[in-house]
Amino acid sequence: MEYIAHIRQKDKKIQTVGEHQKEVQVGCEHYGAKIGVSHLAGLAGMLHDIGKNTNEFNMYLVNAVYHPQAAPRKGSVDHSTAGGRLLHQRYHKGEGALIDNLAAEWIGNCIISHHQGLRDFLSPQLDSPYLKRVEQKELDEYDRAVAAFYEQVPADELDRYFEQAIVELEHALTTMRESKLPRITLALLIKYIFSCLIDADRTNTRDFEADEHTDWIKDHHPFFLESYNRLLAKIAVLDEAKDADHPINCLRREMSRQCEEFALLPSGIYTLSIPTGGGKTLSSLRYALRHALETGKERIIYIVPFTTIIEQNAREIREILQNDDMVLEHHSNVADELDPDSDDYELEKEKLKLARDHWDRPIIFTTMVQFLNTFYAKGTRNARRLHQLSNTVLIFDEVQAVPYRCLSLFNAALNFLHTFGKSSIVLCTATQPALDDVRHKLHLSEQSEMIKNLSDVGRHFKRVELVDYTAECGASGWGAETLASFVRERMNEVNSVLVILNTKTAVRKLFAELEQAEWVEEGKVRLFHLSTNMCAAHRKDRLAQVIGALDPEANERVICVSTQLIEAGVNISFDCVIRSLSGLDSIAQAAGRCNRHGKDPLRQVYIIQSADENLNHLQEIKIGAEMTRKVLDDFRRKPELYENDLLSPSATKAYFKYYYHRIKDELDYPVPKLGGKKLFSLLGSNKDYYGAYENRYSDKLGLGSMQALATAEQYFEVIDNAATSIIVPYNAEARELIANLNGELDIRELGDLLRKAQQYVVNVYKHDLVKLDKSGELFPLLNGNVLALHDTAYSERFGVGTEGDGEWDLAMA
Structure with missing residues (x-):
């Protein structure tokens, strides 16, 4: 008997379980081969849907397609457990067979979890959700399902395949030991195999439904070669520009050349410490394209902390490469994933899932x-x-800008991607964090820095000096009135001033103070305000206005008051910058917005302290400010410690040393709701819960795997107090998008609208969301899965009408 995996909606064509599993197995093998686990991943594909080999599932599918009015609840028939149980029964052999057990556990967990998410091997409740599924759950037609599978894949063939998977696992464990990687690496291997299964399964299912074919691996070499040649042509044009011989541009050109040379080296984990304004976007792209051509890399991925950087960098690279379809921007998702157990709004759920991209572009x-x-x-x-x-x-x-509690998890991911994934990793920043100087360190390659003689480069690139005014501000800091007077003093010396403060509240207060100041109006000073209460399109327009006003030909006087969103990825230059005390890395970024191209004599960046900032909910900024104060104290006593320059590499190194020592107990992602247990441990040895299990039951669990995978995922969140994305009515296009999202849409229309809507999204914290909701300013779209804002709560001056702080976190989404 042929069992059914899927029935195509449009023509009722059947895809059999055997056809689907074989095709998914091939996809898993292709994806898994990239890190040497083709058979481990292939096992997951081969066995993931054997639970569909039952009369019950056949009837479930037929009723769902032919009797939709009386269709059974989606997911009501368990087809995921059978494959995991087969592996467990056939290959899990108890003590003395660790490798076999691990293979059965890893692949079994991927199979039983492929519609919801990986299960805990050992949970905080001191039980094993994994074992409950593979050993205890009732499966009425399990024997039928297994017998049907063996008709497709004989038992001895499965055994031989499993033996090849064991060889791969042994090699992976050897690699892990030789590379001195922590036990969390095992969890990442499981997650990689899970990823292979999920993508191969979803892709094949969608291809069948759409009657299409997707290549498992795409050859992007021709695109990379074309892009590399376009980039070289752009660089040649810059080399012929009228200011090409300016010392700053000569330095940029030399650093770009060094990046190209570095591309010929083997894959590794490298640092690119180009000073702010040194052209790292083009230099890193030059490295990436040449290295991809030399080593056969499949794609280039830029990972940035702030959406503002995506907006600028992606636009800059699109203009050079002239192939928009091959460059994908993935910001925060406008619509959250729906509850998989919900019966509501099934059609829209499927549309939303299919509308999401899965990173299949070359850039x-x-x-x-x-x-x-x-x-x-x-x-x-x-x-x-x-x-x-x-x-x-x-x-x-x-x-x-990696959030500090995620640091160990970040390092583990990068070490895994380099050691197992054969990926090349470049850490770009003018202020390199000491990621190799913490307990769970990053394994940087030998001679990891791409730029030679960094200290000399820093001296030649020096365009500003930091001036510490924190002592003058006093213990409580300057209020808006005093700070406005300080801005006025600076404007008596220069034509443009940028003020960067740590919270939106402080920015608004200063902006209001300056708006009311007679000298601003009398001096015809153009005043601008920026914060992430504005959507991306709004910020883009406002920044364009600022840049236009700063153009020398405009001959205007300019003050811009902003949160730290302007610090990174914004190509803009002021005569003077005033920065509220924060981490030294943030202050260095702020300094990069002053005299950016080095065309003026040395300019000043003033460090002050604002009295209007409440940093109690912004711990990273608060701790960073405290550690910067220590460096400032050192510098006052003995400036030669830091080469007489607060922006020197030695000052940055000292800052991060202070910083990581201060937060050393936070780096492994402690979870207060679990009594401070660390996610890094839950995904590693999980020793606390394992010890508690042995104490309670005076027995061993009987598994080689102990990770609390689901628990770690449940409590993981990059940003504290995660915000909700809302679409705002910034302009006519945004209002039209909001109206269209209320209509009847097909899959392609929905995907296009959601992508367009990303530029009109503002992330809002829960307490502000409640205020907006109570005042009737919010309304739901797509059955409540997307929220939109009424016109009355969005202004040209400030964006969303909330007073909440948390700028640093919201800008990262």
Whole structure:
């Protein structure tokens, strides 16, 4: 008997279980081969749907398609457990057979979880959700399902295939030991195999439904070669520009050349410490394209901390490469994944799932949030992308912005991608964090820095000096009135001033103070305000206005008051910058917005302290400010410690040393709701819960795997107090999008609208969301899966009408 995997909606054509499993197995093998686990991943594909070999599932499918009015509840028939149980019964042999047990556990967990998310091997409740599924759950037609599978794949053939998977697992464990990688690496291997299964399964299912074919591996070499030649042509034009011989441009050209030379080296984990304004976007792209051509990398992925950087960098690279379809921007998702157990709104659920991209383009721009979610967030949507990160060039822009509690998890992911994924990783920033100087360190390659003689480069690139005014501000700091007077003093000396403060509240207060100041109006000073209460399109328009006003030909006087969103990825230059005390890395980024091209004499960046900032909910900024104060104290006593320059590499190194020592107990992602237990441990040895299990039951669990995978995913969140994305009515196009999202849409229309809507999204914290909801300013779209804002709550001056802080976190989504 042929059992049914899928029935196509449009023509009722049947895809059999055997056909589907074989095709998914091939996809898994292709994806798994990139890191040497083709048979481990292939096993997952081969066995994932054997539970569909039953009369019950056949009837379930037929009723769902031919009797939709009386269709059974989706997911009501368990087809995921059977494959995991077969592996467990056939290959899990108890003590003394660790390798066989691990293989059965890993692949079994992937199979039983492929519609919801990986299960705990050992949970905080001191039980094993994995064992409950593979050993205890009732499966009425299990024997029928297994017998039907063996008709397709004889038992001895399965055994031989499993033996090849064991060889791969033994090699992986040897690699892990020789590379001195921590036990969390085992969890990442499981997640990689899970990713192969999820993507191969979803892709084959969609291909069948759409009557299409997707190549498992795509050859992007021709595109990379064409792009490399276009980039060289762009560089040649810059080399002929009228200011090409300016010392700053000569330095940029030399650093770009060094990046090209570095591309000929083997894959590794490298640092690119180009000073702010040194042209790292083009230099890193030059490295990435040449390295991809030399080593056969499949894609280039830029990972940035802030959506503002994506907006600028992606636009800059699109203009050079002239192939928009091959460059994908993946910001925060407008619509969250729906509850898989919900029966509501099934049609829209399917549309939303199919509308999401899964990183199949050769060049991708995404955020640090999305990158970390791919490894550690719950569900299947994020995990699906993980295998796309192997055999890739990964460019981390402004890597110092990794949230500190995620640092060990970040290092583990990068070590895994290099050691197993054969990916090349470049950490780009002018202020390199000491990621190799923490307990769970990053394994940088030998001679990891791409730029030679960094200290000399820093001296030649010096365009500003930091001036410490924190002592003058006093213990409580300057209020808006005093700070406005200080801005006025600076404007008596220069034509443009940028003020960067840590919170939106402080920015609004200063902006209001300056708006009311007579000298601003009398001096015909143009005043601008920026914050992430504005959507991306709004910020883009406002920044264009600022840049236009700063053009020397405009002959205007300019003050811009902003949160730190302007610090990274914005090509803009002021005569003077005033920065509220924060981390030294942030202050260095702020300094990069002053005298950016070095065309003026040395300019000043003033460090002050604002009295209007409440940093209690912004711990990273608060701790960073405290550690910067220590460096400032050192500098006052003995400036030669830091080469007489607060922006020197030695000052940055000292800052991060202070910083990581201060937060050393936070780096492994402690979870308060679990009594402070660390996610790094839950995904590694899980020793606390294992010890508690042995104490309670005076027995061993009987598994080689102990990871609390689902629990770790449940509590993982890159950003504290995660915000909700809302679509705002910034302009006519945004209002039209909101109206269209209320209509009847097919899959393609929905995907296009959601992508267009990303530029009109603002992330809002829960307490502000409640205020907006109570005042009637929010309304639902797509059955409540997307929220939109009424016109009355969005202004041209400030964006969303909330007073909440949390700028640093919201800008990362």
